[in-house]
Amino acid sequence: MFDKLANIFRVPDLRKRILFTLGLLAVYRLGGHIYTPGINPDKLAQFFEQNRGSLLGFVDLFSGGNLRRLTIFALGIMPYITASIILQLLTVVYEPLAKLQKEGELGRKKITQWTRYLTVILSAIQSFGISWQLQRSGDFVINPGVGFILMTMLTLTTGSAFIMWLGEQITERGIGNGMSLLIFAGIVVGLPRGIIDLIDKAKNGAWGGITPVLMVFLLVFMIGVVAFIVYVERSERRIPVQYAKRVVGRKIMGGQSTHLPLRVNAGGVMPVIFASSILALPQTLGYGLRNSRYFGDLLRALGWGEPLYTLLYAVGIIFFAYFYVSIVFNPSEVADNMRKYGGFIPGIRPGKRTAEHINEILTRITLVGALYLIVISFIPEWMITGIHLNHLWGPVGHFFDSLPNWMLNGLGVQFYFGGTSLLIVVGVAMDTVQQVEAQLIMRHYEGFSPRSGRVRGRRAW
Secondary structure, eight states: OHHHHHHHHHSHHHHHHHHHHHHHHHHHHHHTTOBOTTBOHHHHHHHHHHTTTSHHHHHHHHTTTHHHHTBTTTTTTHHHHHHHHHHHHHHHHOHHHHHHHTTTHHHHHHHHHHHHHHHHHHHHHHHHHHHHHHHHHSTTBSSOSHHHHHHHHHHHHHHHHHHHHHHHHHHHHSSSOHHHHHHHHHHHHTHHHHHHHHHHHHHHTTTGGGHHHHHHHHHHHHHHHHHHHHHHHTOEEEEEEEEOOEEETTEEEOOOEEEEEEETTTTTTHHHHHHHHHHHHHHHHTGGGTTOTTTHHHHHHTSTTOHHHHHHHHHHHHHHHHHHHHHHOOHHHHHHHHHHTTEEOTTSOTTHHHHHHHHHHHHHHHHHHHHHHHHHHHHHHHHHTOOOGGGSSHHHHHHGGGSOHHHHHOOOOOSOOSHHHHHHHHHHHHHHHHHHHHHHHHTTOOOSSGGGOSSOOOOOO
16 A cells, blocks of 8 residues: 555646645645635624634635634635636526537637636625624724725635636646635644544533444444545446447457446535525625514524524525536537447447437436535534424424434534535545646556556565
8 A cells, every 4th residue: 555655646647636636735825824804703703703613614614714813814715716616507598608618629718717806896795794794793903994994804805816826726736626626725723623522422421321332333333424525426327338349440349348437416515505605695695684573583593503594594505416417528518428429328329319319318427416515514503503393384393392302402523423524535535636646547557446456566676
């Protein structure tokens, strides 16, 4: 295993890419320790500590803890994700944008450029809302005024644009998955704090006499969730494909049997990120209206752990799972390419019928993948804040009052055992290992997994 890891640094280009990626991740973490001017960080940290089991703690997770300290990277990657969601939705309903997406590399560059502009606009709007709300909410600001608002807008917008640039540089000149690696780095940084919190709970007996039992259960549960995530992420539905024999000159081409792999979770973690970012917008923009007579009840119903939030979260994950798959996979295009090269699915006519057959299978496995994402995503919510079924209307809510307190209000665990964070960590780690492994195999080195060493590297004696 150590010899395989050493192979990474024997390839000059791969070594440069990994060191470049690590360097930019270090810059990202360095920016997480530079505070926004004019902020009282102690008061802000105390406020987040009081609301750590709410949606604020969930949003802070994606910023790597930068939001609770309001550093220059406090907005994190969320404005870029929101801008990407908006433009991808527009490609479905706005025909000129859909045509631009089909123009190849030039069209994608144009859409990427518009995504950058929209990211800056959204960052400016969010930073204005944050600075204005901080001035109204307490002793968070040292010198309130117009100067503080403009400085905060400039600082946070610039930080968000710089994070976007870091992610693009890692994608182009590093090992890829730039934006995902930035989220990955932000989550991993919070793991030691979560482990320390669990150790303190074990020492203090936070859950009474069953604390040791619950600790063992949590550890076993985390290992089981990791194994479950790895199993589903590697699962695929293989459609058999047969290529007919054809004569090209003096050679007979084709005639072999292969398969078309369809991943169960083709969208990866993106549907979860899209759904959570959309639901975070009302809470973020309407934070100052939480005590309003008109909007207060609606915002509280959209709070983390509330039944309405849980329902919309599940529906959003299912919607974005299908939406994302429809963008990255086109059954009609696959069927046409298969027919061009003499391929066909046994028992299925080539062309339109093949596309319909692939689409039927893709629809079923995408639903399975979406349900898997829902189960994984609800694990941290129910463990941290519970599911407030007793907040339902009238007699329905009273019916659930008899449920145990840990089910309604959660266990108060601050380490995200499973759920969105663990899904991102495991998924990004697997993708990164696969990319590095592909680079090694391409240069005739052995990969990490046992079945990857198809081409053995030459040994120097």
